[in-house]
Amino acid sequence: MAPRLSGFTRASSLGPISEFMDRHGGSFTRALRNVDLPFAILEQPDIVIPLREQFRLLEKAARETGDPYFGARLGQAVKGRELSSFGAWVCSADKLDGAIRRAHAGLNTMLQTSTVLTFTRRGSKVRWSIEFVEPETEGRHHNEFLGVSYMIDMIRGYAGRTWRPDVVMSVLPAGSPRQALEEIFGTNVLHGCGVPAIEFDASLLGRLSCEASASSVDGYLEPRVPRQSDVVATIKSVTELALHEGYPHIKWVASKLGTTGRSLQRWLDMHGTSFNRVVDGVMETQAKDLLRQSEISVTQIALRLGYSDPAHFTRAFRRWTGMTPSAYRSEQR
Structure with missing residues (x-):
């Protein structure tokens, strides 16, 4: 079920x-x-x-x-x-x-x-x-x-x-x-x-709108809110939330969903993935976004993503993309 x-x-x-x-x-x-x-x-x-x-x-x-x-x-x-x-x-x-x-x-x-x-x-x-x-x-x-x-x-x-x-x-x-x-x-x-x-x-x-600005709408649309029936997307969203406070941990993510780490991992197993893979995907996406859209240094990005030093971040980024963070930033520009 x-x-x-x-x-x-x-x-x-x-x-x-x-x-x-x-x-x-x-x-x-x-x-x-x-x-x-x-x-x-x-x-x-x-x-x-x-x-x-x-x-x-x-x-x-x-x-x-x-x-x-x-x-x-x-x-x-x-x-x-x-x-x-x-x-x-x-x-x-x-x-x-x-x-x-x-x-x-x-x-x-x-x-x-x-x-x-x-x-x-x-x-x-x-x-x-x-x-x-x-x-x-x-x-x-x-x-x-x-x-x-x-x-x-x-x-x-x-x-x-x-x-x-x-x-x-x-x-x-x-x-x-x-x-x-x-x-x-x-x-x-x-x-x-x-x-x-x-x-x-x-x-x-x-009744017609009585507010002068009613016809103007910001063209920006956010990503869709995850559907509850999509277990992986739901867990990914809470993992993204956890990333704002450092490296995501399964116990914290599970607690925000009202379950246990063991149950969460079991659900991910049923969908052919794992919590570590979810974290990896979220970290890669966030790292690429920060490198493309900001001017902060690679060291600052590494610390923001919860890495203890830039070298660990660089190794992870090379594993994800085959290049260093600096090379990726240069290529995107």
Whole structure:
């Protein structure tokens, strides 16, 4: 049976979390350390991280700030257009119904897997829901409120910045306190629902964009988010994440996928490869990119990739390509 691995999301889906925590008395750096994620996600929002790790990070951030509704409050600062190229593409649709169709079509390939958007229309009302198909529970409700907030912000690009849904539907237990959440969202909150959702008037679907920059989209498109069914691509993505902190180790990669090193290696064996080969491929790709696209020295590249000295890096690079790093750089230029 195929393994059930974590879904992925881009670091951009966390919105302005670092600045937000600074303003609310918390340390994002400390929260990152607590979940053992690389600091690179602060500077490279296109990085993909396991969705389960984002849940955990939001939970740590909530504890840092002492805010039980951290995800909902952070959600008031997010902008759908800043959700990588995906958000810009969605928000550039002429009408709201087109933006919603784009969100459904591109979410799982451009931004985030393990996530299901559902749209239903009942008479004059529309219900738009978001469900995270992840076994991880710690921090889940923070991510759910954050996801709902992105949906609300996207609609505001067509309905106006002061718009609010008729109701925000929550999966928190029925009878949970509502006042704080209703103050945050500025509308009614209904607990005890099957999935997080918002309801609004169907007449908004035909609204034209009210944002002047809606027609402009950055032409850059990120690589696709790895499919959960692709075991090798999933493991490779977490290995790339590990590389931001030095040489990747199987125990760390396995822990981020919610499994053990032995199970991870067994899955790779079933696909005709090994963890060492995955690391080799990731290191080679990163080394070539750095040599082509940057001016940093070979020694700096070696250290960034986790090698103890340039000689070890040069030997590895010669094994990959048949030439030295300096020769490769000269040839590419």
